Amino acid sequence: MSRENNDFFKTQVLGHPAGLFVLFFTEMWERFSFYGMRALLVLFLVSALGIGGWDWPRENALALYGTYLALLYLTPIIGGTLADKYLGNRKAIIIGALIMTFGHASMAIETPFFLYLGLGLLVIGTGFFKPNMSSFISILYKDFPEKKDGAYTIFYMGVNAGAFLGIMLCGYLGEILGWSWGFGLAGIFMLLGLLQFTLAQGIFGEAGSKPNKDNKKIEADDHTEIEDKLNPFTLIDKIIIVIVAALGLTWVINDPLSKIGEVNFLEFGGTDYSGQTILVTLVLFVFLLGSRIVRYSKITRDKMIAVVIFAFFIIFFWASFEQAGGSMSIFAKDYTSRILSGNSALIFNIVDVIITVVPIAIITWVLFLLFRQTFKKYLISNLILGFSFVLIWGIVVWKIYNNFNTYSYEISYQTYQISETNNQGKETTKTYAITANTKLPENAVLVDNTTVIRSANDFVKNDKIAIIDIDKKGVNYKYLTDEQAELIDTNISATIIKKKENEIQIPATWFLILNSLFIIAFAPLFSKWWESKYNPKPANKYAIGLFFLGIGFAFLAYGASGIPQGAKTASVSIVWLILAYLFHTLGELCVSPVGLSYVSKLVPARMIAFMFGVWYLALAIGNKTSGKMGSMIDDITAKYDISTFFLIFTFVPIIIGIIALLLNPVLKKLMHGVK
Structure with missing residues (x-):
């Protein structure tokens, strides 16, 4: 698709093609569904039977939550590969959205079978959807690299808008009307996003309709191209990959299954070998990674070691950050004073109206601009998108009325x-x-x-x-x-x-919207920081992000310091949760721009897919660790107190951050001038 024959760029909205905003709204509804369901999952599982929950022990709920998040980062490796070789981006996106729609519908039924089926479908659907939306933009802007940064900025605004709306509305309906309403609403908007994308396919021309194997050219210097031919994956490499994948997947799935279903695939002769299994898996994986890296020349080897170190940092970051939907949601529900009265209640309702209405009004204006460009040509797609917003505004008006008349x-x-x-x-x-x-x-x-x-x-x-x-x-x-x-x-x-x-x-899920709000508020400032002469080195960015994360948990630990040992409930101020989410978001803004861009810059062509796999595996390990560590909340609270639980998440990121600072000179050497 050359510049001269690129129809995609003929219709303009805010200086970008109208087709970008079709992707914007598709991604927005998918994130609406994902974050809306994520906000409810743990709360639904641990809430009492009488209010519609399943009254699960917190340990079981957080084990399932961690496994679900881990699998979400593993399936995109498969989905991206299938799209590149056989499907093309567009088919993969449609397949993923359809599977996820069925997943949300299953969860709305609220039986154990349909809950697990729904989570499984969401994991599979995300594998097709997640990697192909980002790579689709890359393909569409292949001949316009100067516009790519702006396109991704707009696209990620859609991500945060969807997360914000999904958490706010699905969370509100789930807690006020019943869990099925929240899960069901997530499914409805996933379906609407699928329909509007499918019916607007013509706007993309031929882009993304065919496999990408011929289109994807990864830059690599001459010495790495020669090395790639000399370093094919051996039979032993492939056998180890299969063993590591099988053992790792078994352990991830077995963790919640052994607690919830009392079925333990790793128990033999009355002994649980879960610990030994994951240890063997990690040893084999480290051996595989090391044996691959040492086959390259010194410069290439150094760059790949740098990626591995970055991946190590990312495990600890996400293990702590993803407490948001787990132990921090439980803290909001059971330990936070969410009852406001008098002027405090009135002020909260007014602030809630402002932060609800203003973002939706801005997105509705973007929708209007898109309508002006594409309404006649893609009538049905636009009508579905318009209906989505009528539905959103209807729920928002009802929410505001209900808040002021309850x-x-x-x-x-x-x-x-x-x-x-x-x-x-x-x-x-x-x-x-x-x-x-x-x-x-x-x-x-x-x-x-x-x-x-x-x-009411x-x-x-x-x-x-x-x-x-x-x-x-x-x-x-x-x-x-x-x-x-x-x-x-x-x-x-x-x-x-x-x-x-x-x-x-205040609904317990309300606090989760703070992350999206703070990202929208602070992202422009951080963007200016990265473009200035004060832009920190990569290792320093990780360190700063980890320090911010630790500070956020320090506020929670301090706020919870008065809660007695073993307490299951308390009423601490909401200020501590708000401050925690603020500093966690600042940490995320430091870490998020570093990751995948350095994988693509530092890794040779033949290893790019493998190292992206390593990166997503690090994310999966971090997310599973978040559930594993979060599930210790009851044990630590019983033996010590909940303040001690949050102190662990205070000190671990700070210690890893200090290690990142100390490794900065080493990493600078290993990266050989890559910036």
Whole structure:
């Protein structure tokens, strides 16, 4: 597609082809779906049965979460290869989006089979979708390299816009109306994104419609091209790759399976060999990597060692950063004071309206500009895209109305207390709520309890309601009308005591939108920093990013310092979570620009696919480690306290950051002038 015959560039929106914005909105809806589901997954699994959750132990939920994230970074290696050799980018994107749509639909059913099926489909679909969207832009701008940076900037704004909207709306519906609503909404927008992309195919011409094997030319100097021919993958290399892949995949999947399903593929003769398996896998992988690297000349070998060191840093970064959707979500749900009243509630609602409406208004304006260029030629695609935004605005208006018209009520309900003896012979007093089915024990003592519920219904004093269950924290609930209460005999009878004016509860998922907001706010400043004479060296960028990450967790550790040992709930200020997300985002902005660009600059042609695989493997290990470390939250809280749990994530990144600073001179030497 030469400059002269490039139809893709004939329609312009904000100085770029209209087709770029078709990709922008496709990616936006995919990220909407991904981040919307991610925001809900762990909260849904650990929430009490009575409020629609599955009441899983935190360890099990975070093990599944870590495995899901790890697999998301492994399948793109396969999906990208299939697109390059057989499918082409466009078919791969459509296949991936379709599979992910079915995945989200499965999760909305909320049964164990469909949850695991849904997660599996999302992993497979992401493998096709994720690598091909980015490489598709590269192909479209092949003859316009000077415009590529701007194109990727716009594209990644779509990524963050989708993440922001998905977390906010799917999270809100999931927590307020029910988990199925949140999972279902993610699927609806994935489907709409698929349809608008498929029906606007003509705007891309022939680009991406065929395999890329003939189109992808990777720059390499002469000595690396000669070396590549002398260093083919041997039979032993290929055997080790197969063994490492099989053992690693088995371990990743077996971790949650052994906890949740009590099926352990790595248990033989009553002994669990999980630790030995992953150790053997890592040793074999390091041997494979080392044996490949030493076959190259000194300069090439040095550059590849630099990539491996960068990959090592990235493992520790993502192992800590991805606590956002795991242990930090649990902290938001169970340990953070999310109830605001009076002026604080009013200010929060106003701020929430601003940060909701302004970004959507800006994106709607971009949509209008796209409509002006493409409406007649791609009518159905544009109508679907327009319907998507009508739906978004409808949900946003309902959300705003609901936030300003939801009341808080103090209610009373009856419980009974009995003395029980535990396994150690110690006598404890336990409290149980009284339902229609309850048969009171002889030694029961009746006690009136109170709690607070939030509802859009306008109740008055002494109104009767029926609560399905009281969550562990005592503030989440589901209630039934009198007519519905007659149909369920396991409800808790409750009475309205009084209406509490101007009190709201912030959804636990709301805090996750801060990452996207801070990226949009600070990315331009960091971009100017990287272009200035003060642009840090790569190792220093990693170090700064890791320091920011550690500082974020330090705020959480300090905020949680007053929570007693073993506590399952608390009410610390929301300020600490906000500060943590701010510094984590600053860290991400330091680390994200370094990664893949250095792989492409430092690695010789024949090793490029293998080293990209190594890089994604490092991301997968980091994400799985995040789940593994996050699952220790209960053990560490029980033995020490939750502040100690966050202190681990404070010191580990800072120590690795110091190592990165010390290695800067070594890395500068290894990179041989590559900048």
